[in-house]
Structures are given as C-alpha cells and as structure tokens.
Amino acid sequence: MLMNLFKFKGGVKPPTNKTQSVTLPIAQAPLPSRLVVPLHQSIGGTPRPVVAAGDKVLKGQLIGEADGWISAAVHAPTSGTVVEVAMHVQPHPSGLDALCVVIEPDGRDEWIPREAVDYKALTPEEVRERLQQAGVVGLGGAVFPTHGKLTASKTVPMEELIINGAECEPFITCDDLLMRERAEEVVRGIGIFRDLLQPKKVLIGIEDNKPEAAAAMRAAVDALQEPFLVVPVPTLYPAGGAKQLIRVLTGKEVPAAKRSTDLGVQCFNVATAYTAWRAIAHGEPVVSRLVTVTGNVHAPRNYEVLIGTPMDELLKLATPHPDTDGIIMGGPMMGFLVPDPHVPVVKATNCLIAHDDRLFPPKPPEMPCIRCGACAQACPHELQPFEMYWFARAKNFGKTQEYHIFDCIECGCCSFVCPSRIPLVQYFRFAKSEIWAREREKNAADGAKARFEFKQLREEREKAEKAEKLARAAAAQAAKKAAEAAAAAAAGGDAAETAAAAPEVAPAAVDAAKEAKKATIEAAMARAKAQREAAQPKNVEALSGAQQKEIDEIEARRQVAHLTDADAASPAGEKTE
Missing domain, CATH: 1.10.287 (Helix Hairpins)
Structure with missing residues (x-):
C-alpha cells in the first residue's frame, strides 16, 4: 500500500556512517566489574532508593521506587551485593553528580521470579501500572515514562499511532539491528500500545536507508496478521524527531504549546515497544538496552548492555584505537562528550562513539555571524537561530524567549550549516x-x-x-x-x-x-x-490611556473592598474614615 508522504521544513544530510556497525549481529556484553545505576534516568521525579549498602539483590529486583505518576522505577541489572548508595558522576554535559546504587555482581546473574501475564486480561490502568513498575521509558532518547503517554485524549479521538524506526542520527544503528533481529517482539509490543490507545491506523516509519529492517518488520506484521503499515520515509536528518516524523506520515504539525495527543496522534520508539512487550509478556523490567559502539574502534558493533555498565569497559569490547581521546554519548549531531570515561550506561544511552581528532577534527575558530540565514533555512522547527544567537550572546534572555528558544530541539542542523562555524546549539543551551x-x-x-x-x-x-x-x-x-x-x-x-x-x-x-x-x-x-x-507600582510613566484606565478601575475596586473590610472590622455603630 502506497502512502502520500509530506515534508517538513529544513533538515540536513550529514554523512550517515552506519554501515560500519551493522555487519555483525547483536552481541551480549559481559558482566562488568561493578554496576553504577543512577536512580534518575527518565523525565519526571527521582525514584527513591529502597536498598542500602550490604543488601543482596537479584537481577530485576526493585532498587528505586517511582516517585509520582511521571516517574519510572529502577531495577538491579544483575544479582550481587549493594556496595553503596551514594553520589557519582552521571553521563550528562554538566558533569554533575547523581544519586546512584552501586552493585558488585556475584557472577550468577540470577533473576527474580518473573511473572508473565496476558495483558488482554488486565484493565488498561493495570497495564500502565505494570509498565511503570517495570521502568519502561522512551528509549529513542527522550526517556519519558511510557505509561504516561498511553492515555488517549478525552476530547480528541486517536487517529494515528506512529512507531518511530527512522533512527536518523549518524553512526547509531541499534534500532536498525533490533528491527532486523527481533521484529516479532517489536510488533507484539506495538500491539500493546494499539490496544491501549485504540487508534484508527498504526504507521511504522523507517528511513529508506534501512531496507533490511523494513523487510523484517513487514514479515513480522504479516506473520502476526496485524493491520500495521510499514512506511519507508526519505533519509533526512532529523526525520527521526517525533514532530518531524508525525509531519511526514500524517501532514499534521504539532504546535509548541500542545501535545500530539491533542491532534489525535501519539509516537513511540521501536525499542520502547520491544521493552514494553518484554515487561508484560515475560515479566522482565528494563535492566539492559542495545547500544551501538562505533567510531575510532577496530570492531564497531551493537551490544546488549546492562544498565550501569561503565562506558570505558564497554568501549574496550570494540578495541578502540590508541589515539582515542574521549567518548561521545549519542550521535555527532545531538550527542556530547561524557565528563568521565567511567560514567555508566543509562536508559538514554543508545550509542557510544570513540572520539579522536581524525574522525572529528577540531573546528576552526568561530567567526562573526554574517546573517546569511542558512541556519533559518535548515531549522526543522522554522525558528530564527541567528536572532536567538544574537540575544543569547548579549544575555538578553527575554528576547530569546520572544523568538521561541524553548521550541528548539537542539538537533544541531543550524550549527552544521553555519559558514561562520558558530556553535549555535551551545549558545541556545546556555540561554535555556x-x-x-x-x-x-x-x-x-x-x-x-x-x-x-x-x-x-x-x-x-x-x-x-x-x-x-x-x-x-x-x-x-x-x-x-x-x-x-x-x-x-x-x-x-x-x-x-x-x-x-x-x-x-x-x-x-x-x-x-x-x-x-x-x-x-x-x-x-x-x-x-x-x-x-x-x-x-513602578515604571508606569509611559502607560497608554487604555492601560491607565484599567489600572484606575482596579484601584477603584480595591478601594471599595478596603472600605467594606474596614466597616466590617470597626466596632458596632462606628465608621472608619
């Protein structure tokens, strides 16, 4: 079945660098020397620790309890002993510490008793609660708790459920390999989302540079006799952004002040659907994820990695070249150099790129902005990055908000095309x-x-x-x-x-x-x-006539209220002047 596709404004086509890491199947990363599991790995509240130093834990055991509805639980990635619950450096550009549970593996990798359930026998509320307790979050990078997105709008009927398999960021191939090797479980997870949201259509968007993944997903859809439609979309960064993919597949533009459900659309990543199926059908909480290890290494590959694994230990599996001088978490467009090579893999870690100056040469010095407008033409959100840059540089943050700086998704398209080599995204992050x-x-x-x-x-x-x-x-x-x-x-x-x-x-x-x-x-x-x-009030010298009239009316009402309160407070038979 052919579909009429739409286009989003802007976008760029950087070198993909994906073929290096798709030649080998997914491998299982070995147990690390220790696991450092941050309690805050998703948008929302910080889970509360429910273990202490000296406790014995099993694989999948709850170690962090969800704090509120928009929060997701955290679990032990393997069996072992809790060494400490303390602050450790987290994988974040800030380099700040976060509360972590440190586990010393015992080597047995012993699971908790797992309960598989038929989700169709549960109420929607029970399914959402199980997903929350299993720690299922968006694994495309946003890490929003999945159960919080599985309630349809009460006023707008659900028209389309979008499954994001685009994976547009260069170097990253973990979703590609997941769809190639585990397509059936991905489709079954999509079925859970479909039954909860009851959309009229389910569309699986995959960039057209992944023909093997698209073929595997079509075969799984046909084998399970699901009415899902696998749609190849043009390879253009950032087509994998939720709003951009919704635009391409449905033609709907999601305003900044609204959610996609207000337009009858919801979007999930393929890896999120996979972990949702494992959580419901196998009773397995999220204790691992697929990570692409690539860049300046001898053997780039995709690994299934336990959450909390130190990044330097994972990078060694791909045999980095001696001149590797850092680790980029994520892709080259939106990723960042981790502050310490020992920081742990978290749920948001989809790729590790070994950094060196040959692969990522130092940028030439920043030059003055020439107001060419190339950044505005490339911006997928139709913003004016050069204006936001001027005001961010001048620390006029009120003006940056007038130019909708918080609509910026920090995709890096503007920095990529800037002829003056200005790191625009860094200025926007600073302003925010x-x-x-x-x-x-x-x-x-x-x-x-x-x-x-x-x-x-x-x-x-x-x-x-x-x-x-x-x-x-x-x-x-x-x-x-x-x-x-x-x-x-x-x-x-x-x-x-x-x-x-x-x-x-x-x-x-x-x-x-x-x-x-x-x-x-x-x-x-x-x-x-x-x-x-x-x-x-101050600074009222230059008020317009309408503003002054409105202030006078408010003041008159306040005076009336004041006199009324004064009469009520006065002794009987007396009036207050």
Missing part, C-alpha cells in the same frame, strides 16, 4: 539554562516573600489577639474591684451609695476594653496602608 536558573531564583524569592508576608500577618493577628485578651483581663479586673468595693461599702454601712456607684464602674471597664481593641485595629490598618503605599 540561564532562564531556568533565573526562574528557580524567582520562584525561591516569591516563596520567601510569601513566607515573610504570612509571618507578618501572623504576628499582627497575634498582637491583636493579645491586646483583646489584655482588654478582657482589664475589664474582668475592673469588675472584680468594683464588686470588692461594693462589698466593703456594704460592710461599712454605706451599701446604698456603693450599689449606686458599682454599675458605673463596670461600663467604664467595658468602654476601656472597646477603646483598646479599636486602637489595636486602627494601628494594624495603618500599618497595612503604609505597606500598600510602599508597594506602589
């Missing part, structure tokens, strides 16, 4: 990190201000309550003295005169209490008024 940092500071300041104002309010309330209590005590004391005076006068024979004076003393005490309470309220209102006046 600065905006996030300032937002955190602003939120912290707002929280501190709210706490301070609440403290002031509490202190004012406590002062008013204390004054009222003192007034009641003074009234009671005055009444008591009046009674004692009356009793003494009665004992002295002047009872009639004391009885006439006693009623005058008690009302005087009550009036004194009222005056004290009124003074306290007036003092509190005066302080509040002074605070409001001190917080008058």
Whole structure:
C-alpha cells in the first residue's frame, strides 16, 4: 500500500556512517566489574532508593521506587551485593553528580521470579501500572515514562499511532539491528500500545536507508496478521524527531504549546515497544538496552548492555584505537562528550562513539555571524537561530524567549550549516539554562516573600489577639474591684451609695476594653496602608490611556473592598474614615 508522504521544513544530510556497525549481529556484553545505576534516568521525579549498602539483590529486583505518576522505577541489572548508595558522576554535559546504587555482581546473574501475564486480561490502568513498575521509558532518547503517554485524549479521538524506526542520527544503528533481529517482539509490543490507545491506523516509519529492517518488520506484521503499515520515509536528518516524523506520515504539525495527543496522534520508539512487550509478556523490567559502539574502534558493533555498565569497559569490547581521546554519548549531531570515561550506561544511552581528532577534527575558530540565514533555512522547527544567537550572546534572555528558544530541539542542523562555524546549539543551551536558573531564583524569592508576608500577618493577628485578651483581663479586673468595693461599702454601712456607684464602674471597664481593641485595629490598618503605599507600582510613566484606565478601575475596586473590610472590622455603630 502506497502512502502520500509530506515534508517538513529544513533538515540536513550529514554523512550517515552506519554501515560500519551493522555487519555483525547483536552481541551480549559481559558482566562488568561493578554496576553504577543512577536512580534518575527518565523525565519526571527521582525514584527513591529502597536498598542500602550490604543488601543482596537479584537481577530485576526493585532498587528505586517511582516517585509520582511521571516517574519510572529502577531495577538491579544483575544479582550481587549493594556496595553503596551514594553520589557519582552521571553521563550528562554538566558533569554533575547523581544519586546512584552501586552493585558488585556475584557472577550468577540470577533473576527474580518473573511473572508473565496476558495483558488482554488486565484493565488498561493495570497495564500502565505494570509498565511503570517495570521502568519502561522512551528509549529513542527522550526517556519519558511510557505509561504516561498511553492515555488517549478525552476530547480528541486517536487517529494515528506512529512507531518511530527512522533512527536518523549518524553512526547509531541499534534500532536498525533490533528491527532486523527481533521484529516479532517489536510488533507484539506495538500491539500493546494499539490496544491501549485504540487508534484508527498504526504507521511504522523507517528511513529508506534501512531496507533490511523494513523487510523484517513487514514479515513480522504479516506473520502476526496485524493491520500495521510499514512506511519507508526519505533519509533526512532529523526525520527521526517525533514532530518531524508525525509531519511526514500524517501532514499534521504539532504546535509548541500542545501535545500530539491533542491532534489525535501519539509516537513511540521501536525499542520502547520491544521493552514494553518484554515487561508484560515475560515479566522482565528494563535492566539492559542495545547500544551501538562505533567510531575510532577496530570492531564497531551493537551490544546488549546492562544498565550501569561503565562506558570505558564497554568501549574496550570494540578495541578502540590508541589515539582515542574521549567518548561521545549519542550521535555527532545531538550527542556530547561524557565528563568521565567511567560514567555508566543509562536508559538514554543508545550509542557510544570513540572520539579522536581524525574522525572529528577540531573546528576552526568561530567567526562573526554574517546573517546569511542558512541556519533559518535548515531549522526543522522554522525558528530564527541567528536572532536567538544574537540575544543569547548579549544575555538578553527575554528576547530569546520572544523568538521561541524553548521550541528548539537542539538537533544541531543550524550549527552544521553555519559558514561562520558558530556553535549555535551551545549558545541556545546556555540561554535555556540561564532562564531556568533565573526562574528557580524567582520562584525561591516569591516563596520567601510569601513566607515573610504570612509571618507578618501572623504576628499582627497575634498582637491583636493579645491586646483583646489584655482588654478582657482589664475589664474582668475592673469588675472584680468594683464588686470588692461594693462589698466593703456594704460592710461599712454605706451599701446604698456603693450599689449606686458599682454599675458605673463596670461600663467604664467595658468602654476601656472597646477603646483598646479599636486602637489595636486602627494601628494594624495603618500599618497595612503604609505597606500598600510602599508597594506602589513602578515604571508606569509611559502607560497608554487604555492601560491607565484599567489600572484606575482596579484601584477603584480595591478601594471599595478596603472600605467594606474596614466597616466590617470597626466596632458596632462606628465608621472608619
């Protein structure tokens, strides 16, 4: 069946460098000397550790419990002993530490008891919960918890389920080999997603430079008698981006402020479908993944690797050349040099590239931007990278947001085509990190201000309550003295005169209490008024007539509310000016 395909704007065609790592079948990486398993390996909350140093664990045992709905559990990749739960360097451009569970393997690789279930006998909620507890996340790079994407929109019917087998990034071939060798299990996993989302069509998009993978997927679809359609798409980076693949296959453009489900589309990676099937049908949580090991090595190949394996130990399996001077995690377009060769493989690790200056020669010095517009023509999100670059360089982060910097997926197309060799993506990452940092500071300041104002309010309330209590005590004391005076006068024979004076003393005490309470309220209102006046708006000299009118209307409503509150707080029968 032929389909009419669409195009997305921009894109580039870098050298693919894929043939080196597809000549050999998938191999199983041996047990490493130790496993360092970060607890935070997906978007969302950080799982809580449920093991401690000295604990014995089995392969697949829970070691990190999901923290909230958008979070995924973490499991022991093999059997052994927990050495420590401590901070270790994570595979991230920042080089920051993350909380990790360190396991010393015992060599037995002994599994927990695994329970295979028929997912069709479960409710959709139970299937999603099992996927969360199995730690299934998007293995295409985004690592979003898969169960969180398996609920269709309540208002928009699900039209298309897109399965992403494009794998457009150069050097990476793990999805290609997965589809060639394990196509049936991939298709069965797609069936789980289909039954949960109930789409009208299931489309499997594979770039046309992977004919063997496409043929294997078609054969598996036919063997299982599924109505899925395998669609070759043109080889163009970044066709493997979710929004780009949705555009190519359906013609729908997903706006930045919306999710694809709002348009009746959802997208999953082929490796995600495979791990979902293993989790449901075999009771196996995600403890390993396929990783392409390539670059400056003698024997590039794809390996099935335990999560937590040190990258330098994995790289040794491909026999790197002596001049290797670093490890790139991911592809050359969106990947990064890991901060330490000992950092562990995580769920987001789809490729390791041995780096050297021959394969990746140092870039010439950065030259001034000539505003040629080549970056804008290559941008698949139709942004204006040269404008974002100028404002990011000037640290005018507000302007970068006006140019929609957070719509940038950091694909690297702009940097790839820039004739001035400007590392544009690095500037955009810097601007984003600065905006996030300032937002955190602003939120912290707002929280501190709210706490301070609440403290002031509490202190004012406590002062008013204390004054009222003192007034009641003074009234009671005055009444008591009046009674004692009356009793003494009665004992002295002047009872009639004391009885006439006693009623005058008690009302005087009550009036004194009222005056004290009124003074306290007036003092509190005066302080509040002074605070409001001190917080008058600034930078309002150049307001338009419409803006000034709106402010006046708001101020009038505030004054009415203030007078109403003041009347309610005044003693009975009195008005507050």
